[in-house]
Amino acid sequence: MAYTTIKKPSDYFNTKLYTGDGTSSRSITGVGFATDMVWLKGRTTTYSHRLVDKLRTGTYPKLLYPNETSAESEDVNNFVSLDSDGFTIGVGNAVNQSGQTYVAWNWLANGSGSSNSDGSITSTVSANTTSGFSIVSYTGTGANATVGHGLGVAPKMIIIKNRIDAVNWEVGHDSIGWTKKLRLNTTDAETVDNGAFNDTAPTSSVFSLGNNGTSNGSGDDMIAYCFADVKGFSKFGSYTGNASLDGTFIYTGFKPSWVIIKRTDVINSWVMFDNKRNGTYGLSGNPRARHLYANTNDPEDSADNYNQVDFVSNGFKLREDNTTINASGGSYIYMAFAEEPLVGDNPATAR
Numbered sequence: 295m296a297y298t299t300i301k302k303p304s305d306y307f308n309t310k311l312y313t314g315d316g317t318s319s320r321s322i323t324g325v326g327f328a329t330d331m332v333w334l335k336g337r338t339t340t341y342s343h344r345l346v347d348k349l350r351t352g353t354y355p356k357l358l359y360p361n362e363t364s365a366e367s368e369d370v371n372n373f374v375s376l377d378s379d380g381f382t383i384g385v386g387n388a389v390n391q392s393g394q395t396y397v398a399w400n401w402l403a404n405g406s407g408s409s410n411s412d413g414s415i416t417s418t419v420s421a422n423t424t425s426g427f428s429i430v431s432y433t434g435t436g437a438n439a440t441v442g443h444g445l446g447v448a449p450k451m452i453i454i455k456n457r458i459d460a461v462n463w464e465v466g467h468d469s470i471g472w473t474k475k476l477r478l479n480t481t482d483a484e485t486v487d488n489g490a491f492n493d494t495a496p497t498s499s500v501f502s503l504g505n506n507g508t509s510n511g512s513g514d515d516m517i518a519y520c521f522a523d524v525k526g527f528s529k530f531g532s533y534t535g536n537a538s539l540d541g542t543f544i545y546t547g548f549k550p551s552w553v554i555i556k557r558t559d560v561i562n563s564w565v566m567f568d569n570k571r572n573g574t575y576g577l578s579g580n581p582r583a584r585h586l587y588a589n590t591n592d593p594e595d596s597a598d599n600y601n602q603v604d605f606v607s608n609g610f611k612l613r614e615d616n617t618t619i620n621a622s623g624g625s626y627i628y629m630a631f632a633e634e635p636l637v638g639d640n641p642a643t644a645r
Contacts, residue, residue: 341388412442426522436512469532526635537622541612548632564588
């Protein structure tokens, strides 16, 4: 019995660390695949997050800023190209300031994509059905609609940005239901809003939109990032905190390489951990204490007594009672990608 079709998760998602040198048109290699989407943040700087993908290109890849409302822009000083084994950056301080450290999270989709007419709006889709990730470009109508996502299974999480207008990022997550939404660039709790996803759960072929300009602006270019559960590779779920140093354990079925956590019942930040940035006291491994916030431009927080998470062979365990990740009775959603599957041809080891 095959437990996962992905033997090596880093062939589909990989975190790359590097140190800036101020050199123009510098290639960052070693990702391990042709990068279709990069989400980048300076660990030691206060510049905003940068996100580029294969569907939003002009002369250079077009930038979006996950912690801002800004419309997309194009800047050779940031990203020059997405390459066969990584990406090329310019001389800008946000991506390549001499002596500063950076983290880049990379996904494999399916290149420049193809037309999809499954929904009432025709979309351009770059979909990787093996890893459950697709990039979807479409033009909004301002009225209830559906959009094809190309995954063949229903996505569990969708992130949408209006590329033209300075508006919030919309996030749908299966664990809060599709009558509600979150906003990636804010600390907002979940809110009820039928204008975002039209109170309708995604299907195996389409996701639904209401009439909000943030997710379906009339005549506006839109981008959506769709994620599905893939056994042994990715998981999008929820948990309840217990305010204990012996915190809640979340089973994913794999040893994580990347986890984002968001409290949904009250205001709180989106907290980001990965397996490449060091743990406590400058050491590698558990507990993972170094974290970034998706909704701010803050540098990496390495406070050892603040947010701590253990990445273990079959999931992650909270090691701090901070309300951002582990309040008593607090409601949280997460997205996680694997370093190694728990079972199969390349099993994770217990730790």
